[in-house]
Amino acid sequence: MDRADVVDKAFRDRLAKGDFPAGPPPNRALDHHEALAIFRSQCLSRNLDRRSRKMQAEGQGFYTIGSSGHEGMAAIAAALRPTDMAFLHYRDGAFQTHRSSQVPGVSPTWDLLLSFASSSDDPISGGRHKVLGSKVLNIPPQTSTIASHLPKAVGAAYSIGLAKRHRPEHQQLDDNSIILCTFGDASANHSTAQGAINTACWTSFQSVPLPLLFVCEDNGIGISTRTPHGWIGANFSQKPGLKYFQANGLDLYDSFRVAKDAAAYVREQKKPAFLHINTVRLYGHAGSDVQQTYLPRDVFEGWEAEDPLLHSARLLIESGAATADEILSIYKQTEAQCERVAKQVITRPRLQTASDVMESIVPPSRDCLPTNGPPNEARAKAFGSDLKQMDTPQHMSRLLNWALTDLMLEHGEIALMGEDVGRKGGVYGVTQKLIDRFGPDRMIDTLLDEQSILGLAIGLGHNGFLPMPEIQFLAYLHNAEDQLRGEAATLSFFSKGQYTNPMVLRIAGLGYQKGFGGHFHNDNSLGVLRDLPGVIVACPSRGDDAAKMLRECVRLAREEQRVVVFVEPIALYPTRDLHDAKDNGWTALYPSPSEKIGLGEVGVEGNGPLAILTYGNGRYLSTQAKALLAREGIDARIIDIRWLAPLPEESILNALEGVENVLIVDECRQSGNVSEALMAFLHEKTNLPHSRITSEDSFIATGPAYAATMPSAESIAHAARDLWNIK
Numbered sequence: 126m127d128r129a130d131v132v133d134k135a136f137r138d139r140l141a142k143g144d145f146p147a148g149p150p151p152n153r154a155l156d157h158h159e160a161l162a163i164f165r166s167q168c169l170s171r172n173l174d175r176r177s178r179k180m181q182a183e184g185q186g187f188y189t190i191g192s193s194g195h196e197g198m199a200a201i202a203a204a205l206r207p208t209d210m211a212f213l214h215y216r217d218g219a220f221q222t223h224r225s226s227q228v229p230g231v232s233p234t235w236d237l238l239l240s241f242a243s244s245s246d247d248p249i250s251g252g253r254h255k256v257l258g259s260k261v262l263n264i265p266p267q268t269s270t271i272a273s274h275l276p277k278a279v280g281a282a283y284s285i286g287l288a289k290r291h292r293p294e295h296q297q298l299d300d301n302s303i304i305l306c307t308f309g310d311a312s313a314n315h316s317t318a319q320g321a322i323n324t325a326c327w328t329s330f331q332s333v334p335l336p337l338l339f340v341c342e343d344n345g346i347g348i349s350t351r352t353p354h355g356w357i358g359a360n361f362s363q364k365p366g367l368k369y370f371q372a373n374g375l376d377l378y379d380s381f382r383v384a385k386d387a388a389a390y391v392r393e394q395k396k397p398a399f400l401h402i403n404t405v406r407l408y409g410h411a412g413s414d415v416q417q418t419y420l421p422r423d424v425f426e427g428w429e430a431e432d433p434l435l436h437s438a439r440l441l442i443e444s445g446a447a448t449a450d451e452i453l454s455i456y457k458q459t460e461a462q463c464e465r466v467a468k469q470v471i472t473r474p475r476l477q478t479a480s481d482v483m484e485s486i487v488p489p490s491r492d493c494l495p496t497n498g499p500p501n502e503a504r505a506k507a508f509g510s511d512l513k514q515m516d517t518p519q520h521m522s523r524l525l526n527w528a529l530t531d532l533m534l535e536h537g538e539i540a541l542m543g544e545d546v547g548r549k550g551g552v553y554g555v556t557q558k559l560i561d562r563f564g565p566d567r568m569i570d571t572l573l574d575e576q577s578i579l580g581l582a583i584g585l586g587h588n589g590f591l592p593m594p595e596i597q598f599l600a601y602l603h604n605a606e607d608q609l610r611g612e613a614a615t616l617s618f619f620s621k622g623q624y625t626n627p628m629v630l631r632i633a634g635l636g637y638q639k640g641f642g643g644h645f646h647n648d649n650s651l652g653v654l655r656d657l658p659g660v661i662v663a664c665p666s667r668g669d670d671a672a673k674m675l676r677e678c679v680r681l682a683r684e685e686q687r688v689v690v691f692v693e694p695i696a697l698y699p700t701r702d703l704h705d706a707k708d709n710g711w712t713a714l715y716p717s718p719s720e721k722i723g724l725g726e727v728g729v730e731g732n733g734p735l736a737i738l739t740y741g742n743g744r745y746l747s748t749q750a751k752a753l754l755a756r757e758g759i760d761a762r763i764i765d766i767r768w769l770a771p772l773p774e775e776s777i778l779n780a781l782e783g784v785e786n787v788l789i790v791d792e793c794r795q796s797g798n799v800s801e802a803l804m805a806f807l808h809e810k811t812n813l814p815h816s817r818i819t820s821e822d823s824f825i826a827t828g829p830a831y832a833a834t835m836p837s838a839e840s841i842a843h844a845a846r847d848l849w850n851i852k
Contacts (some may be wrong), residue, residue, distance in 0.1 A: 371401045
């Protein structure tokens with residue numbers, strides 16, 4: 126028999142016999158009506174699990190991770206408010222069923238079975254995944270919660286206090302709300318969980334408001350690997366800045382009482398708390414998992430003997446809230462409800478086409494209050510003596526600094542965060558003086574943890590802020606790239622655009638730094654960014670372009686709710702000269718705050734028949750190569766593509782009008798980067814002879830050989846000459 130059927134039969138038989146697992150008597154935390162409401166949610170969650178398994182067996186359901194054994198989460202929902210945003214573990218069906226009872230007009234049976242059936246009518250994901258989540262219930266969807274949601278929960282909690290001090294235009298969370306974040310005992314070991322909880326403690330230790338309730342659902346196992354007994358309590362009960370609570374997750378009365386106390390502590394003290402509840406896992410990890418193939422029988426039968434519904438039945442009977450017959454009636458009612466609704470759900474439509482699936486990758490635009498730029502007095506006060514320098518051409522880092530200043534003056538919801546962005550002003554001085562201009566609330570010096578930096582940004586985006594996180598070096602992004610791929614980039618996709626987390630992620634990157642860094646401070650690969658659906662990747666090559674492109678990136682995030690990555694070429698931050706010492710050929714005047722370079726707009730220099738298609742440092746070097754070629758009578762035009770994802774294909778084709786040959790100059794490695802896409806594009810869309818010059822598939826060295834693996838002006842000119850001479 127399916128273990129779900131075994132557990133179902135055991136519940137009915139033991140209820141009829143009065144054969145209940147032992148436990149303490151019910152406390153007085155709940156009246157009869159509240160206790161029965163929680164039990165009804167528990168029964169509904171259990172029968173939703175059973176029905177989803179049947180649907181999968183019949184080919185009408187496609188993926189299940191059950192909540193059976195974790196029904197105590199219904200009591201946690203009862204202890205919180207529907208306005209408290211909840212980032213849920215995938216076993217929290219009981220939480221969602223009970224929260225649904227707190228909000229009029231929501232049918233958890235209909236909503237969750239639509240999700241199990243992958244119907245396009247599913248109100249949260251539109252059939253894209255089996256997820257818990259609901260906009261009206263304040264539950265953002267989670268797809269694989271192996272701790273990846275903890276950093277953004279920390280960020281969302283931080284945003285509540287920040288919003289009191291700096292109201293964002295599109296604020297979502299109530300000032301007195303708290304954030305709930307749930308996860309399993311196995312996920313608690315993940316580096317992402319450890320980092321997020323450490324960040325919460327680090328923040329709380331400094332008395333910064335952080336109303337966040339972590340709930341660890343400890344069922345003692347992660348897929349097939351057992352959690353050492355006592356590990357969770359030993360690991361989390363003594364952390365500075367984190368209040369520890371423990372509850373019996375099999376006892377709905379105790380779970381409610383302790384959760385109520387924990388939520389009150391978090392709400393009143395504005396400090397994080399850790400609620401540790403014990404649960405059991407029934408049936409196995411997921412629908413296809415048969416735990417009796419790797420667990421001794423006495424283990425899983427021992428869990429089944431501690432069925433939370435049997436514990437609830439005993440407590441309800443002992444408290445006088447219900448009789449055994451009334452308990453069985455509730456159980457049967459929810460079973461019949463699930464069976465009836467499932468018959469309707471499987472007739473509902475499912476996604477069919479690629480366009481259907483992809484419809485919500487790009488978020489919907491939103492209305493924003495118009496802005497006309499900051500008043501002259503405010504601008505003069507912020508810039509101070511820098512205003513006098515704006516008549517003089519400057520290098521990229523200074524022009525970016527001024528662009529950030531104007532943007533932060535214009536949009537009060539912008540906040541920057543990252544390692545050393547505040548007091549130090551960034552490793553390369555790009556954010557110097559901004560903390561003096563805007564204060565530490567908007568220039569947030571974070572701890573050294575890239576996952577927490579991006580999580581903070583995602584969480585702030587949930588509450589209407591426009592976050593601009595900084596990753597200090599491109600190589601450091603790899604410590605946290607799942608926060609982009611698994612969280613930020615997928616949120617709109619899995620919520621039909623109902624939830625978004627707009628941001629402009631600034632990353633100092635690429636190569637050509639002289640005498641500094643090696644592969645950790647010079648990383649010339651963008652493959653990890655370019656394959657993220659819906660994410661925009663921009664890379665400027667000169668300071669004036671950088672300022673204008675950054676303004677467009679902010680517009681894209683603010684108005685179109687996009688996730689934008691702005692890669693700033695480190696080597697070009699201080700670059701002034703182009704051909705000769707002190708020629709100032711790579712400096713530029715600060716462009717008017719109203720000037721932007723639109724998404725997909727490329728830059729063209731010259732109109733020669735030989736086109737050099739490039740970006741970033743490649744444009745700088747190609748400009749030098751263009752001068753070398755001109756001495757030989759070869760007239761080149763340089764096309765700076767600027768926007769690396771999605772590629773500006775139409776603009777590139779327009780810029781190639783009249784071209785006879787195309788050389789792609791890609792400063793990134795040959796494998797997996799922009800040149801591959803450009804080569805395929807030119808092959809598919811044009812008949813032009815084309816070739817490429819790229820960096821070697823190598824890491825970057827420190828010292829005199831810092832640029833040995835990358836294109837140079839001379840090697841670009843040589844490759845262009847060879848291509849031009851092909852007839």
